[in-house]
Amino acid sequence: MVQAVGGPAANTSFSVPAKTAGLEYQLTRYQKQLSECVNCASAKTAQGKAAIEAISGKINSIRLRIDEVASSSTVRQITSAIATPAAPTAIGSTGTIDVFA
Template sequence: MVQAIGGTATNVTYSNSARAAGLEYQLSRYQKQLSECVNCASAKTPQGKADIEAISGKISSLRLRIDEVASGSAARQPASANAAAAPAGVSGKIDVFA
């Protein structure tokens, strides 16, 4: 009997519009969160400034990903997306000796 080592990876293909919609949803959530952080009383504290900076970085990253999906470049790189999702040390090999 052949057993797989590690977890199984599911290869699901989404359309660019579905990816963009999901990313747009995440973007709107982060923008709302940023607005709340900027308008709260602790916005001027070091922790508040760090939170604002972190959320701003996430927003910038999402905007880049949305641009990639819109241009279709994300659809041409599925191997790198699957490699990033695999846990460290899991190579997708099958243990035939088990």
């Protein structure tokens, strides 16, 4: 019997970057905005400080979501690797080779 190399657990590891790609884009965009706000002349005003605080909050929430996606995917990989039954092999179920076959 021919088996695919790697099982379902191997395929799920590639989906994490796909799931976080949008979040990574948002994170980069907000980091750029934060940099612009911090380096702006109005950064020391009340309005500038409020904008910096708002963007920092968005960055922190996105980082938390990225971490959640990555950790939940790792748990799924471990669970599926444990839960996946061993596939039959050319060796019999007792671990011996049937020489009469």
